[in-house]
Amino acid sequence: MTGALQNQNIAAVAGLGMTDMGRVYGQSAMDFAVQAVALALDDAGLDKNDIDGLLISGGLCSYLNMSDAVSMHLQKALGMQDLKLVNEMNAYGATAASMLQYAALSCASGQTDAVVCVFADAPLQEKPTAGYGTAINVGTGIESLNGPSGILNAATQFAMAARQHMEQYGTTSEHLAEIAVSTRAWASMNPLAQKRDPITIADHQSSRMIADPLHLLDCCVVSNGGVAVIVTSLERARDLKQPPVRILGWGQGHPGDRDDRMIHTGARMSGLQALQMADVELGDIDIRQIYDCFTYTTLVTLEDYGYCAKGEGGEAFSNGRLGPGGDLPTNTGGGQLSGYYMWGMTPISEAIIQTRGQARERQVPKHDLTLVSGNGGALQYHASLVLGADV
Amino acid sequence: MAIDEKRPTPIRTDGTADFFEAAKRGEFMLQHCRNCDQCSFTGYKYCPNCYAKTEWRHSDGIATVKSFAIVTESSHGGFKKLLPYAVTTAVLGEGPTLSLRYDGEVGNIAIGQNVKIAFEDNGPDEATPVWVAL
Numbered sequence: 001m002t003g004a005l006q007n008q009n010i011a012a013v014a015g016l017g018m019t020d021m022g023r024v025y026g027q028s029a030m031d032f033a034v035q036a037v038a039l040a041l042d043d044a045g046l047d048k049n050d051i052d053g054l055l056i057s058g059g060l061c062s063y064l065n066m067s068d069a070v071s072m073h074l075q076k077a078l079g080m081q082d083l084k085l086v087n088e089m090n091a092y093g094a095t096a097a098s099m100l101q102y103a104a105l106s107c108a109s110g111q112t113d114a115v116v117c118v119f120a121d122a123p124l125q126e127k128p129t130a131g132y133g134t135a136i137n138v139g140t141g142i143e144s145l146n147g148p149s150g151i152l153n154a155a156t157q158f159a160m161a162a163r164q165h166m167e168q169y170g171t172t173s174e175h176l177a178e179i180a181v182s183t184r185a186w187a188s189m190n191p192l193a194q195k196r197d198p199i200t201i202a203d204h205q206s207s208r209m210i211a212d213p214l215h216l217l218d219c220c221v222v223s224n225g226g227v228a229v230i231v232t233s234l235e236r237a238r239d240l241k242q243p244p245v246r247i248l249g250w251g252q253g254h255p256g257d258r259d260d261r262m263i264h265t266g267a268r269m270s271g272l273q274a275l276q277m278a279d280v281e282l283g284d285i286d287i288r289q290i291y292d293c294f295t296y297t298t299l300v301t302l303e304d305y306g307y308c309a310k311g312e313g314g315e316a317f318s319n320g321r322l323g324p325g326g327d328l329p330t331n332t333g334g335g336q337l338s339g340y341y342m343w344g345m346t347p348i349s350e351a352i353i354q355t356r357g358q359a360r361e362r363q364v365p366k367h368d369l370t371l372v373s374g375n376g377g378a379l380q381y382h383a384s385l386v387l388g389a390d391v
Numbered sequence: 392m393a394i395d396e397k398r399p400t401p402i403r404t405d406g407t408a409d410f411f412e413a414a415k416r417g418e419f420m421l422q423h424c425r426n427c428d429q430c431s432f433t434g435y436k437y438c439p440n441c442y443a444k445t446e447w448r449h450s451d452g453i454a455t456v457k458s459f460a461i462v463t464e465s466s467h468g469g470f471k472k473l474l475p476y477a478v479t480t481a482v483l484g485e486g487p488t489l490s491l492r493y494d495g496e497v498g499n500i501a502i503g504q505n506v507k508i509a510f511e512d513n514g515p516d517e518a519t520p521v522w523v524a525l
Contacts (some may be wrong), residue, residue: 142434143409147399148519149478149492150462150470156478159460167458167502211478212461259457259488271519 011104012237012244012390014114014230015044016352021225021340022194025126028068029061032226033120034077040116040228045241048078051230053085053112055103057095057346059121060222063138070120070226084112092376093291094252094266094343095119096229097383101250103231113232119345120226154293155219157378159211159390161262162296166213168263168311173213175314176295177204180217180337182323183292187334188360189324194221195338218295220336227345229352238390245355248369249278249386258381266382267304267373274371278386282306285386286366287354288328289347290377298322301373302330329364344374344383351387398469400517407434409447419508421485423448429483441465452508453525454481457488461497479522481506494521 017034017039026036033056034130036262041048054075059067071087075081085106089095096119103115121280139146151157165171181201187193201216237244251273253266275282282305292298299313307328322330333339333350340346351370353359372385403411413420422431423479438445459479465471471497477493477500493500494511506522 019424028419133435140402141404142410142432144399144402145489145491145519148401148517149489149490149521150398150473150476151478152465152467152470156460156462157490160458160478160480164458164502209463212463212475214460259482 004301010108010234011231012234012249012254012353013100014232014237014240014242014244015040015046015228016087016349017041017043018192018349019226021192021342022221023124023225024125024224027122027224029058029070029075029120029122029226030068030077030201031072032086032122032224033070033228034205035116036120036226036228036363037078037116037118041232042154043242044230046114046230048080048214048312049115051080051116052083053106053115054078054080054083054101055085055115055117056088057090057117057119057343058088058100059119060123061121062090064123066123068122069312070118074118085115091254091381091383093293094254094345094374094376094381094383097250097347097372097374097385098252100229100231100247100348100385101383104247104250107231107233116228118228119342121342122224124222124224151169154283155211155214157262158294158296159214161300161379162294163213163350164263165296165311169304169314171299171311171314173205173215175318176202176218176299177201178318179295179298179322180204182320182326183298183331183335184338186332186362187338190333190339193334193339194223214294214296220340220341225340225342227349228344229345229348231328234390243356244390245352246390247385248280248388249274251275251277251384254380255382262379263300264310265304265375265379266298267301267308267384268377270382270384271305271371271373274384274386278388280369282387283373285369286329287332287364287370288330288349289351289370289372290331290335291344291347291373292337293332293375295337297337297375298331301375303371305371314353324362332359332362332364347372347374348385351385355387355389396468398422398467401519403517404434408437410434411448411517414510414520417510417518419450419452419520420447420449421487422446430483430487432487432489449460450483451484452483454483454489454506454522456481456500456502456504456506458502459493459500479506481522492521494523499524
């Protein structure tokens, strides 16, 4: 292949650290970040002095400018000096997958030996005083029309996207329910998941409306917690504690404010690039880990990756096809809908667990290749990864 | 628990001062670029198409509904009073797309219908554009 990077032998994930997640109080995002890094080092069998790169991503706390959001101060909190790479990055939910890409490039170029990518957030408070969807008007100028207009959370924007998809293609709320149900079925086998009780289509339909046409069970959970991922060269990863998870391909596709971006998303562009770089076909992919802030996001992302013709996702992903025992296992840890909301680290962390073969009860038998998506904003940003076992 | 009963008001910037001044008079304006004749609504001073400086120009505010969401719950005291309300994305005749609250019966709104801009008084500071039935 000319003109395309061939990265099969370049970089791998060597460590994964996940703190307690969910309604965990008494810790700031910075506290979670430090714990996540400690857990990732232990997981990889590395010492903090082995790390020479740090990429940082904040979540809702950063978005809302809350105090103690994870920030560039993390380097100080981690006691890391003389690093060869540090950056705070932001493409919202697409940040995590982007961080792994830059970490892989940095290790591939020889700039760094081992980069830790960190996400941490603590938007849930025991006694809320403010937060996402309550009162804060984010942005200035034209952006600041959102607050007075009552556009106070992402659900409003994704509800408009879902309605448009319904109008254009005949997608129904029951189709979205199918995704909620199959995702919850996976979550029921994941001890880390926040929602583990199985649900039915009827449960989804009777759950309260948040922003019509989206019901409560179309929406993700919100979580406090942190996740850290250590990227190093494949060669080095092979000498460490865990089975390497190879970073085989990646891509980004950022529609920006393109008017039809919520129906024709950046998944198409970024997915094609990632598959091409990994030199695999969509049909070779064993598992999908999709950024699922809402059920609709799973549907539209899989459509744009090419799992069905545009607009046919409602039918195509019904009848348990995405769930345990289905032919397209997707969001095998319960995703963000039922698992935990660590932005783009949710799909990445489950991809690592599955690729290593450490998912226990929910382990997908064939787990050589996983396609991972990260969606940012109201679908302005998208990053994809192809991760693979070292076979 | 009552949090912030007062709805948020827009925050003016240097580039949007003319827009919000016109809004207070009940006039809707869009950015227009004399260089490439395109309309935009970014609030930044330069045309996103050709990067020439834009100027604010009167618009009739007539648009076609692309989609809408009916917000049925809110933890914000100021919006609770309005429930259920429809957030509506509509495409203006001049091209730009805007998402604003629809001020009217939520049952009356449909994709493809025409709406137009009106302004609601947002207290002493600013006026906020909303969609109303045409």
